[in-house]
Amino acid sequence: MALTNRVAVIMGATGQLGPAVAKAFADAGVRLVLVAPDQAALDALFQTLGYRESRVMLYAADSLDEQALHALAQAVQERFGRLDIVAHLTTAYRGGGLLDTTDEMWQDMFEENLQTALYAARALTPLLIKNEWGRILTISSGVTQNPPPGSLAYLTAKSALETFTLALANEFKSKHITANVVLLRALDIKPEEVAATLVFLCSDEAGAITGARIPVVGGA
Numbered sequence: 001m002a003l004t005n006r007v008a009v010i011m012g013a014t015g016q017l018g019p020a021v022a023k024a025f026a027d028a029g030v031r032l033v034l035v036a037p038d039q040a041a042l043d044a045l046f047q048t049l050g051y052r053e054s055r056v057m058l059y060a061a062d063s064l065d066e067q068a069l070h071a072l073a074q075a076v077q078e079r080f081g082r083l084d085i086v087a088h089l090t091t092a093y094r095g096g097g098l099l100d101t102t103d104e105m106w107q108d109m110f111e112e113n114l115q116t117a118l119y120a121a122r123a124l125t126p127l128l129i130k131n132e133w134g135r136i137l138t139i140s141s142g143v144t145q146n147p148p149p150g151s152l153a154y155l156t157a158k159s160a161l162e163t164f165t166l167a168l169a170n171e172f173k174s175k176h177i178t179a180n181v182v183l184l185r186a187l188d189i190k191p192e193e194v195a196a197t198l199v200f201l202c203s204d205e206a207g208a209i210t211g212a213r214i215p216v217v218g219g220a
Contacts, residue, residue, distance in 0.1 A: 003203060006029075007083050009035060009072070009124060010022055011087065011120050012089035018036070020190075020195040024196060031055045033080075034046070034057070034058050037060060064116060073126070077127060083124060085202050086120060092108070095150050096150065125177070128175070129175050134172070138181045138182070140162050140182070144158050144159040166181070170211060179211065180212045182194065182214050183214065183217070
């Protein structure tokens with residue numbers, strides 16, 4: 001499962017999953033581009049990784065600023081000369097049923113969970129195409145197919161994200177780019193378990209897996 005010297009952009013790198021995913025990729029020999037809005041949080045994450053500065057790029061940007069993400073793509077190309085992996089971990093949650101869901105809440109959930117993925121993909125996928133190899137990873141919920149009450153806007157946005165990811169898989173299959181969405185449900189799932197799944201999906205061994213909804217919901 002050789003990932004040595006692959007280059008991965010991790011969106012939402014300082015969030016709940018980001019540090020574990022960054023460490024797992026680093027341990028696999030991947031060069032990292034860590035993206036989050038807060039520079040101080042990025043600096044702190046870099047210190048915890050203990051990774052060589054030459055193999056890590058920190059980029060402070062709002063995931064809803066598409067212009068900044070296009071600038072990110074240019075910076076990645078200039079720094080590393082390639083891009084192999086886009087891990088979109090950016091997410092946000094606001095609960096509420098139908099009668100509690102305001103227009104503002106609805107828009108917020110779609111912006112944070114879907115529009116951020118659109119902007120990242122539009123900015124970064126051209127580098128994957130140029131590379132003629134790529135992995136696109138997104139994170140959704142394990143209950144979108146049977147949504148419980150109380151999370152209408154969030155789960156609707158996540159369901160749309162799943163469709164978006166599967167559409168990318170079909171669109172770019174001929175370019176040797178896979179796209180998969182990992183579904184999380186159990187509250188006690190460890191970030192390291194999610195990270196291990198993402199690392200596997202980026203391997204050559206997982207090259208035949210694309211357009212998949214992959215549950216990481218606990219078990220052994």
